[in-house]
Amino acid sequence: MMRLSDTEDAGEVIAIDWGTSSLRAALLAPDGAIVDRLASPDGIMFANGRRFEDIFRALFGDWIARHPRAAVLASGMIGSRQGWVEAPYVACPAGFQDLARGLIFVEVEGLANVGFVPGLRIEHDDGVPDVMRGEETQVFGALASLGVSEGVFVLPGTHSKWVRVAGGRIAGFRTFMTGEMFDVLRRHSILGRLMPEGGPKGGEPGETFDLGCDMSASGKLLHHLFSVRSRGLLGKTPPEQLADYMSGLIIGEEVREARDFFALSPSPVYLVGRGDLAGLYRRALAHYDLTSAALDDGVTFAGLFALARTHRAQMKV
Amino acid sequence: MMRLSDTEDAGEVIAIDWGTSSLRAALLAPDGAIVDRLASPDGIMFANGRRFEDIFRALFGDWIARHPRAAVLASGMIGSRQGWVEAPYVACPAGFQDLARGLIFVEVEGLANVGFVPGLRIEHDDGVPDVMRGEETQVFGALASLGVSEGVFVLPGTHSKWVRVAGGRIAGFRTFMTGEMFDVLRRHSILGRLMPEGGPKGGEPGETFDLGCDMSASGKLLHHLFSVRSRGLLGKTPPEQLADYMSGLIIGEEVREARDFFALSPSPVYLVGRGDLAGLYRRALAHYDLTSAALDDGVTFAGLFALARTHRAQMKV
Structure with missing residues (x-):
């Protein structure tokens, strides 16, 4: 299995929220603090024939040059079938551990391994299937930021999600x-x-x-x-x-x-x-x-940071 | 007040169902039987700067030349603010008499007086206003065809209507x-x-x-x-x-x-x-x-025929 950079536990993290219509990213210090930010209109629907790898190199080459051993994680539609690589849906209920185990890595030669966060799927009692991709990272970021492990989270948007968390895991969503x-x-x-x-x-x-x-x-x-x-x-x-x-x-x-x-x-x-x-x-x-x-929806970066840490811990075992 | 042709009670009727995206019409014998039909793509949204009067002359000049004293009635969006002339909404509950009294006539010089059927409006108990234009004529045509005066009518479409008829009048709709x-x-x-x-x-x-x-x-x-x-x-x-x-x-x-x-x-x-x-x-x-x-949605022509008769009877009084 491929993995994040095998440096010390507490390296930098490059956290990328790469959605359908835009991209936001943060360079996070080893303690999770935001050191630098970046926003771009390069959502996956605006790639217009450009390779995602080329977009990635252009946007992140500089950060990676400065922090060659940073962990790089991306959540959102970039990990869908229409994105760079598909990180298959993980079934609910799912916690940090399940999500981190579902990370899919792509090597960008000479630059970095980029980890893609899987989406979540569920089949409701009424037989209706449901999926999310990107919001799971926000919810885990919220849990990490708040230090809670229970609650209902509302994530408004194009396709709004309501997510129930129980025992630190996403138990269900609609x-x-x-x-x-x-x-x-x-x-x-x-x-x-x-x-x-x-x-x-x-x-x-x-x-x-x-x-x-x-x-x-x-x-x-x-x-x-x-x-x-x-x-x-x-x-x-x-x-x-x-x-x-x-x-x-x-x-x-x-x-x-x-x-x-x-x-x-x-x-x-x-x-x-x-x-x-x-x-x-x-x-x-x-x-x-x-x-x-x-x-604040900045919780995405907190979620990616926590996932990078969880993944590193899994690699140690 | 202008009126339909002042000939004998039982003249021909030219019945026009003139909607947003298309137009259908029938030439009806004095007994209501369909003598001739016509369909055209000249819905009001496809007028493209042409005058409705010119479209009317081109489509109906021939029928009118043959039956110069025919009554001409049109229902549908042609009688809306976006149409030829606005026939203001009549309030529910409304019956044949109310609708016939609400007809608005336009003289097409040297050819005919064209009568436009008003739409219906209602304010529901919950304060929600509602409107229809065209379906009222279908419902009255159904009543005339079936010989009933009670019932719930379902008219599927872009904006589906459910209409309750009581005592021969449209009592309400959604x-x-x-x-x-x-x-x-x-x-x-x-x-x-x-x-x-x-x-x-x-x-x-x-x-x-x-x-x-x-x-x-x-x-x-x-x-x-x-x-x-x-x-x-x-x-x-x-x-x-x-x-x-x-x-x-x-x-x-x-x-x-x-x-x-x-x-x-x-x-x-x-x-x-x-x-x-x-x-x-x-x-x-x-x-x-x-x-x-x-x-069958041919009930529109039956509704226009019945309205022409009702109007003529009103003119006699």
């Missing part, structure tokens, strides 16, 4: 099409036509978002989505607030579905995410009587 | 984003990527469609949609059946939501529509223990 649903309806359906150009406005969500959350409680999404149009047509909601209303309907639907799945009632959840989107989720969670503790 | 949801997810979301090109296969829907209906029962659409992807990724459903599965999820969701709204339990409903799509709905309705009687 995916929701929330972000992509909002995006395709806004950009490609008749519902977007009455909305002004320029995307949803930023800033604090308002009463129109709450109204959408209200409507979501009855579990009639296909019907209520049409009211985005009828409210606009009949002048019940101003055009510039229609996106907020649709956002409340869809995020509210996610929270309603997830609350039922996870049998949450007034339980606190951990919310992983940034800025405006986290603000919307906090508001929708509160609407459903769920309190939330917010975590 | 819209569902079903067709458009399927279309945007298939064409623009990640869910379509694993499906083979060429659209959903025709023919009888199978067990995969039923599985989608099964899943819809729990009311977790945002979650279950993601399983279209995970089933494909993990080889649980073959690529050529993923569209059927998604169709079952979304049509099943519509039926579940509508059944709750209309408090239907084993009641029969009238299903208005054609071929494959009607087949899918029949199957989804049966899945939810709803029996259905099928009606």
Whole structure:
């Protein structure tokens, strides 16, 4: 089996969060502190025929030259079938040890071994299979940062994930099409036509978002989505607030579905995410009587750091 | 007030179903029998700068030359703000009389007065407004054809409508984003990527469609949609059946939501529509223990014919 650099336990770690539409990375000191950062638009969908290895060399050659024995780990869609190399899904329940054992390494000649974090899969009781790739690293980073081993983690996004952790392992999770649903309806359906150009406005969500959350409680999404149009047509909601209303309907639907799945009632959840989107989720969670503790999505780097350490420990055995 | 041709009660009727993406019309004898038919791709979204009046002259000049005193009525999006002239929405509950009183006429000089059928609007108890335009004419045509004055009518489509008729009037209705949801997810979301090109296969829907209906029962659409992807990724459903599965999820969701709204339990409903799509709905309705009687969507012409008669009777008073 290939392995990370076989130097001392506590070397540097180059942690790469390499997703569909962008890439973020951090150079971490042996104690986990962030020494340097890097962000690039080289998400896997924008490779445009370039080899991932060449992108990697261009972005990380400099860091590796300075720290030739750093461990290099990448999480996210770069480890999928559409990425550089497929790191096959590991079955739930899964902990740090399982994830570290599932790392797949690729040698970039003369430069580094790059480890790819596997995604997780599960088959729910109702027979529905589910997968994640990238969020598992965020959740483990959150566990490492918080020093907890239990909880429900909410990771909003294109495909939002709700993850239950028990005994330090990911016991189960559910995916929701929330972000992509909002995006395709806004950009490609008749519902977007009455909305002004320029995307949803930023800033604090308002009463129109709450109204959408209200409507979501009855579990009639296909019907209520049409009211985005009828409210606009009949002048019940101003055009510039229609996106907020649709956002409340869809995020509210996610929270309603997830609350039922996870049998949450007034339980606190951990919310992983940034800025405006986290603000919307906090508001929708509160609407459903769920309190939330917010975590920065920098937890990815903490997760990769912890995985590098776990892997090194496994190699010693 | 302008009116239809002031000839004898029982003249010919030119009935035009003029929608967003296409136009269908029929020349009806004084007894309502279809004498001639016409179909054209000149839906209002394909006018491309041409005047609706010019399209009308080109398509109907010949019929009108032969029957200069025919009544001419058009239903559908041609009577919307984006169409030729806006026939403002009439409030529910509404019957033949209300609809006929809401007709808006435009004179096509030297040719005919064209009457545009108004759409219907409603504000539901939960404060949600709803609108329809075109389907009201189909429902009235179904009532005229069947000789009934009570029932729930299901009109599948881009924006499916469920309509409750009581005492010969449309008492209420609900819209569902079903067709458009399927279309945007298939064409623009990640869910379509694993499906083979060429659209959903025709023919009888199978067990995969039923599985989608099964899943819809729990009311977790945002979650279950993601399983279209995970089933494909993990080889649980073959690529050529993923569209059927998604169709079952979304049509099943519509039926579940509508059944709750209309408090239907084993009641029969009238299903208005054609071929494959009607087949899918029949199957989804049966899945939810709803029996259905099928009606051809030619009922539009029967509705326009009945409206022309009602209008003429009103003009006599």
